[in-house]
Amino acid sequence: MIDKLNNIVEKFEELTGKVVDPQIIADNRSWKKLVKERSDLEPIVEKIKQIKDCEEEIFSANSMLQKEKDKEMRDFLQEEIDAKEQEKENLSEELKVLLLPKDKNDDKNVIIEIRAGTGGDEASLFASDLMRMYMMYAEKQRYKFEIISASENEVGGYKEVIFEIKGTGVYSKLKFESGVHRVQRVPETESQGRVHTSTTTVAVLPELEEVEFEILEKDLRVDTYRSSGAGGQHINKTDSAIRLTHLPTNIVVTCQDQRSQLKNREKAMMILQSKLYEFYQGQKNKEYDENRRNQVGSGDRCERIRTYNFPQGRITDHRIGYTAYNLIDFMNGNIDELLVELQLSDQKNKLENIDM
Numbered sequence: 001m002i003d004k005l006n007n008i009v010e011k012f013e014e015l016t017g018k019v020v021d022p023q024i025i026a027d028n029r030s031w032k033k034l035v036k037e038r039s040d041l042e043p044i045v046e047k048i049k050q051i052k053d054c055e056e057e058i059f060s061a062n063s064m065l066q067k068e069k070d071k072e073m074r075d076f077l078q079e080e081i082d083a084k085e086q087e088k089e090n091l092s093e094e095l096k097v098l099l100l101p102k103d104k105n106d107d108k109n110v111i112i113e114i115r116a117g118t119g120g121d122e123a124s125l126f127a128s129d130l131m132r133m134y135m136m137y138a139e140k141q142r143y144k145f146e147i148i149s150a151s152e153n154e155v156g157g158y159k160e161v162i163f164e165i166k167g168t169g170v171y172s173k174l175k176f177e178s179g180v181h182r183v184q185r186v187p188e189t190e191s192q193g194r195v196h197t198s199t200t201t202v203a204v205l206p207e208l209e210e211v212e213f214e215i216l217e218k219d220l221r222v223d224t225y226r227s228s229g230a231g232g233q234h235i236n237k238t239d240s241a242i243r244l245t246h247l248p249t250n251i252v253v254t255c256q257d258q259r260s261q262l263k264n265r266e267k268a269m270m271i272l273q274s275k276l277y278e279f280y281q282g283q284k285n286k287e288y289d290e291n292r293r294n295q296v297g298s299g300d301r302c303e304r305i306r307t308y309n310f311p312q313g314r315i316t317d318h319r320i321g322y323t324a325y326n327l328i329d330f331m332n333g334n335i336d337e338l339l340v341e342l343q344l345s346d347q348k349n350k351l352e353n354i355d356m
Contacts, residue, residue, distance in 0.1 A: 005048055012041045040102070047095045054088040100350045105206035106172035111148070111274050112204050115160045117180065119198025124157025126183045126308075127200045129331060131161050134174075136333025143167030148267050149255045162271065164207065171206045176319075176342040178204045179305035186311070195311055199304070205274040215269075215276065221245040224261060242268045251275050320345045 015038040018024050025031050058081055065077040114130050116123035138145040144166040151159045165174070182199050190196065223243040241256035242264040253275065255268040307316045313327045315338070322341050324330070330338075 008041060009045055009048060012038065012045045015041065044095070044098045047091060047098055051088055051091045051095065054084050054091060058084045058088070096351055097347065100347065103172070103175070105175075107169055108171045109164060109166040109207040110171050110174050110204050111162065111164050111207055111271060112174070112177070112202065113160070113162045114158065115201045116158065117199035117201055119183075119196065121153065121155045121157060122183075122185075122187045122196055123198040123200055124153050124159055125155060125187075126181075126198055127158040127161060128156065129183075130181060130200060130202065131158065131163065133331050133333055133335065134163070134165065134177075137335050138165050138167070138333075140333050140336075141167060143170060147257055148271060149257055166207075171204070173339050173343070174204050175206075176339070176346070177202050182304050182307045184307065184309045184311070205278060207270065207274055215246070215273065219247050221247060222265075240264055244268045244272050246272060246276060249276065249279055251279065317342070 015034055019031065019034050019038055024034065061077050061081045061084065065074060065081070068074050068077060112134060114127045116127045119126070135145050137143075144164075146164050146166075148162045148164055150161040153159055180199050180201055182197060184195055184197050186193055187196050221244070223245070225241050225243065240259055240261045241254065242261060243252065243254045244265075245252050251272065253268045253272045255264040255271070258264045258267070305317065305319055307314075307318070308327060308331070309316070310327060313325050314323060315325075315327050315330050316323045317338060320341060322338055324337070326334070
C-alpha cells in the first residue's frame with residue numbers, strides 16, 4: 001500500500017509539471033484530460049500529506065516523551081500522542097474512501113427511461129407518478145429537467161417516458177434507481193377497494209459528454225413519421241418524429257417531442273449514444289452483468305428493488321433493508337435520504353475489499 005501511495009504522489013507531481021507545459025497546453029483536448037486527472041488525484045495527495053504530517057508529530061512527541069521526566073508534561077505529551085493517533089486513524093479512513101474505484105460516469109448527466117410493466121393502466125399511471133417524483137427531486141436540487149420522449153395512453157399514464165436530468169454529479173446520485181419499482185395501492189377504477197400490485201422499470205443511463213465510439217451512417221436506418229398524442233391522434237402535420245435503428249445491435253430510439261425534425265434527430269442520437277455505450281460496455285467485459293448484480297442497485301430489470309405501499313404509507317428498498325413511512329413526502333421528490341443510504345451501502349461494500 002505504501003508503494004501505491006508513493007506512486008500516486010509521483011504521478012500527481014508529474015501531472016503538475018505537464019499541465020503548465022506550453023506544448024501540452026496548445027493541445028486543448030489533451031490538456032483538459034490531464035487537468036481532470038490531476039484534479040482527481042489532488043484530494044488523495046492532500047490526505048496523504050496530512051497523514052504524513054500526523055506521523056511526524058507523533059514521532060516528535062514520542063521522542064520528547066522518552067526524554068521527559070516531569071509527570072505533568074509526560075501526561076500532556078501522551079494526550080497529544082493519543083489525539084494525533086486518533087486523527088491519523090480518521091484520516092486513514094477518509095483516504096480509503098478517496099481510494100475507492102471511481103465510476104467515471106459519476107459526474108455526468110443522466111437519461112432516465114421509465115416503462116410501464118405488469119398491471120396495465122395502473123402501471124402506466126405509476127410510471128407517470130415516478131416521472132413526477134424525479135422531476136420534483138430535480139427541482140429541489142436545482143437540476144435541469146427535460147422530457148425527451150413520451151408515449152401516453154388514454155388514462156393519462158405513460159407506457160414509456162424518457163427524460164434528461166442535468167446537474168453536477170447527477171449520475172452518482174441516481175444510478176442506483178435502475179431496476180423494477182413495485183407499487184401496491186387501490187386503483188381509482190377499483191370499486192371493491194382491493195389493493196393491486198403493479199410494476200414499472202426504471203433505467204438510468206449516463207449521458208455521454210462526447211462520443212466514445214463511432215456511429216457510422218451506414219449502420220443507421222432513419223424513419224420519419226408524424227408525432228401522435230394520447231389516443232393515437234396526430235399532433236403535428238409534418239413528419240417531424242424520428243425513429244433511429246442501429247442495425248448492428250438492433251437498438252431502436254424514437255423522439256417526437258420537438259416540432260423540428262432536426263432537433264428530434266439530435267435528441268434521438270443522444271439517447272442512442274447512451275444506449276450503445278451501455279451495450280458495448282457489456283460486450284467488452286464478460287463479467288459486466290455479474291459485477292453489476294454484486295453491487296447495490298445492479299440495475300437488473302428483473303430485480304425488484306423497491307416497493308411503494310400506499311395503504312400503509314410505506315416505502316421499502318429491498319437491497320439495503322431500508323423502510324420508511326413517509327411515502328407521500330417521498331413521492332413529492334424528497335428522496336435524498338434513501339439515495340444517500342444507497343451510496344453509503346455501496347461505499348461500505350467496496351471498503352471491505354480495501355486493505356490498508
